[in-house]
Amino acid sequence: MIRPRAHVDALAPVYHGSISDAELAGLGFRRDQVIDFSVNSNPLGPSPAAIAAVQAATWSHYPDDRATVLRGELACREGRGVEQVIVANGSSELIWLLATAFIDPGQSAVVVGPTFGEYARAVRIAGGVIHEHRATPEDQFTVDFVAIEALARDRRARIVFICNPNNPTGVLASIADIEALALKLPESLIVVDEAYRPFVDEPRSSLPLTELDNIVLLRSLTKDYALAGLRLGYALAASAVVDALDKVRPPWSVNVIAQIAGLAALGDEEHLRRGRDEVRRARAYVTEALSALELRVLPSAANYVLLDVGDAGMARSALLRHGIVVRDCTSFGLPNFIRVGLRTVQECERLVAACEAADLASIGAPQCGAVSGP
Numbered sequence: 580m581i582r583p584r585a586h587v588d589a590l591a592p593v594y595h596g597s598i599s600d601a602e603l604a605g606l607g608f609r610r611d612q613v614i615d616f617s618v619n620s621n622p623l624g625p626s627p628a629a630i631a632a633v634q635a636a637t638w639s640h641y642p643d644d645r646a647t648v649l650r651g652e653l654a655c656r657e658g659r660g661v662e663q664v665i666v667a668n669g670s671s672e673l674i675w676l677l678a679t680a681f682i683d684p685g686q687s688a689v690v691v692g693p694t695f696g697e698y699a700r701a702v703r704i705a706g707g708v709i710h711e712h713r714a715t716p717e718d719q720f721t722v723d724f725v726a727i728e729a730l731a732r733d734r735r736a737r738i739v740f741i742c743n744p745n746n747p748t749g750v751l752a753s754i755a756d757i758e759a760l761a762l763k764l765p766e767s768l769i770v771v772d773e774a775y776r777p778f779v780d781e782p783r784s785s786l787p788l789t790e791l792d793n794i795v796l797l798r799s800l801t802k803d804y805a806l807a808g809l810r811l812g813y814a815l816a817a818s819a820v821v822d823a824l825d826k827v828r829p830p831w832s833v834n835v836i837a838q839i840a841g842l843a844a845l846g847d848e849e850h851l852r853r854g855r856d857e858v859r860r861a862r863a864y865v866t867e868a869l870s871a872l873e874l875r876v877l878p879s880a881a882n883y884v885l886l887d888v889g890d891a892g893m894a895r896s897a898l899l900r901h902g903i904v905v906r907d908c909t910s911f912g913l914p915n916f917i918r919v920g921l922r923t924v925q926e927c928e929r930l931v932a933a934c935e936a937a938d939l940a941s942i943g944a945p946q947c948g949a950v951s952g953p
């Protein structure tokens with residue numbers, strides 16, 4: 580039997596959470612009978628404009644391989660040249676393209692953990708080596724830029740991945756710190772994954788970062804615009820980086836419907852604003868209500884929060900019995916924590932009721948009350 584390449588054979592699968600139909604059926608639930616707090620998406624769902632555009636779409640033809648209209652629209656909105664924009668089948672495809680284009684076998688990349696697993700997987704598939712600088716709960720997962728710089732220098736990192744705000748911790752690094760890192764590491768590509776940035780209450784734009792040749796901003800339309808099933812993301816970077824990604828991308832990866840829905844969604848800014856407002860209300864409500872139940876809620880800049888529940892597996896199972904799906908963070912190396920994606924305040928009330936009914940606080944949360952942010 581022919582074997583895959585040795586480093587591929589050795590790869591462990593990356594776990595992405597959510598819940599399978601099989602697990603739901605085992606518990607006697609249909610999908611529409613549970614509320615899924617394990618995903619981090621716009622609580623209002625997709626824009627009605629995107630839904631209407633999809634319903635009217637025809638798709639028997641090949642997509643425009645260069646997504647000309649969509650790229651043009653993104654470039655115009657971001658105030659960048661079209662040669663600085665590349666669209667892809669979700670931002671996860673861009674992570675893979677970056678590793679393919681920039682990592683030779685044996686070369687290094689740095690991740691700031693605990694974080695999204697695809698950075699490490701993409702690098703390892705390219706034959707590269709991952710070095711992790713790990714933030715800790717004791718420091719409220721604060722990102723230590725001095726340590727990251729030292730690690731990247733020491734390992735001659737080709738890429739440093741910074742998820743901002745980070746999944747699953749919700750910690751937001753400052754644009755000034757990222758800029759300083761990029762200036763200190765001109766031989767490394769600093770990839771800033773902004774999948775959840777649209778939900779952050781921060782007036783300062785990260786766009787000026789793209790004036791640096793070694794910065795890549797990754798954006799996803801699957802969270803803020805709730806297009807997860809259609810798959811759409813884009814990157815903003817220097818044109819030389821975009822050219823390199825373009826060379827390794829598979830053809831037609833952004834399908835006709837995703838291009839049409841993306842354009843319609845971008846045109847409905849009001850929908851995104853309402854989703855962001857709902858997230859802000861839900862974050863405040865969940866933090867206060869769960870703290871009152873003596874659960875430890877970590878501060879988050881994003882549209883999800885971490886709860887320290889002592890035993891994530893037990894907490895997830897207990898909530899599932901009440902029709903509530905949350906993300907067990909054991910696969911992030913955080914077996915004490917569950918992650919809760921913020922949904923509408925009304926749905927969050929169901930979450931809080933389930934936490935109370937399941938007596939989540941007694942599962943083993945070590946401290947009480949919300950922890951104030953750095």
Ligand SMILES: Cc1ncc(COP(=O)(O)O)c(C=O)c1O
Nearest residue numbers: 669670671695746774799801812
């Ligand atoms: C931090 C982060 N980046 C990227 C992605 C992938 O997003 P997309 O749906 O755009 O591929 C995810 C998905 O969960 C994520 O959490």
